[in-house]
Amino acid sequence: MSKDDETKLPPLPEEARFAIQAFRTERPSTQARFRIQAALEAAEAGQSAPPRPAPPPKYAGWRASAGLRVAMGAVLTGALMLGVTVNLDGDDSQLISHESLPARHLSVQIPEEGFGWVELPWNIGDHPEGTAVVHMETPAEMNFHEHHAEHLPALQLVSCEADRCLHQFEAPSGSAAQPLRVRIHKAGRYEFRVSHASDERQINERFVVDAGH
Amino acid sequence: MGQQGARWWEVEDGRGRLSVSGNERARFEAEVEALMPRLHRFCLTLCKDREEAEDLLQDSLVRAYLHRDSYQGHGSFFGWLCGIIRNQFIEGRRSAARRRSLLDSVLEGASSVLGTLFTGGVEQPDPEARACQSEQSAMLLRALHALPEKYRLVVLLCDVEELGYEEVASILGVPVGTVKSRHFRGRAQLGTAFQAELDQQACAVRTGGGS
Structure with missing residues (x-):
């Protein structure tokens, strides 16, 4: 998307722009990352994924x-x-x-x-x-x-x-x-x-x- | 994805670089690692809460890993993964709709009688409000969810992930012109939805309520 495209778009409230920046910091939780890794390991071994922790x-x-x-x-x-x-x-x-x-x-x-x-x-x-x-x-x-x-x-x-x-x-x-x-x-x-x-x-x-x- | 086709690659183990030979999973994980935050946000934008989004991401990455040979290098790896996530999401929704009337109805039907007994009669907060790490993110996500999916994903990919129209078109499998028009309409709808969130928040503050 070029700057020219941006100028043709409906503007967003300033607060929405800040919210977009905040949303860009969203990451999967550490627990989710561990689960994904374990699921991939299980998939590699041809097994089912291990149960999710609490x-x-x-x-x-x-x-x-x-x-x-x-x-x-x-x-x-x-x-x-x-x-x-x-x-x-x-x-x-x-x-x-x-x-x-x-x-x-x-x-x-x-x-x-x-x-x-x-x-x-x-x-x-x-x-x-x-x-x-x-x-x-x-x-x-x-x-x-x-x-x-x-x-x-x-x-x-x-x-x-x-x-x-x-x-x-x-x-x-x-x-x-x-x-x-x-x-x-x-x-x-x-x-x-x-x-x-x-x-x-x-x-x-x-x-x-x-x-x- | 610069090491496609290579039979070995290097990974950091904290003590130095190791050559890992033939480990497909390690390679796949290394490729996915950098994309993980964006993939997570893509899932959050499709799903209504963090738990569902993380389940979707896990299931999709397992499916992508099992079918990794089908990625031929046409288009971006991120786009290929997004396609798998969307398919997994649609499939999950269909399955959920099919099975609601059976196991869920048996379990939830009986629980509705007893539900308030065990929660003190107080409904718990909407999980969507807890899906994000900050209130600003949560507001944006709520506003995004007010948009139809076809606009929501374009706004996410263009405005949050800052991808070009051509790449978004490739990811979503629609013409560039369609992406542009959806972006225009989606942006307008997002502005309205976000303003409504702001108004609601202001109203809650005035009346002494909370979000």
């Missing part, structure tokens, strides 16, 4: 608030579905912790005919010993509830809308945790959203799987 205090307030709502929603929903009684007395702020992990990308090779399995490196082992209630959203075309009933005995199809289906099941947590195995029949890009909750914490995760032959 947010800095500056942003923790609003995230924790939104997260707490979602967490309580998940706990209540799970409780209602399972007929579990939740004790809401006591210190609510310590009832459950909430974490949303960044998306992780995986690549998998599947055979031309038949199907392949991919293990989603979820963090269900971070919950205390016992079981966690899992909600998992998958592409509808996968027929997840049909193909996974064998190794996820309590699996239920909650609902489907458009090309996405929501499922619920229970899974062992803590040291008994197992990787989440997903069966893939054809090449493509698949997105999975998983929310698992125990009495102490709730974790949201997203996985993007690129399947090729």
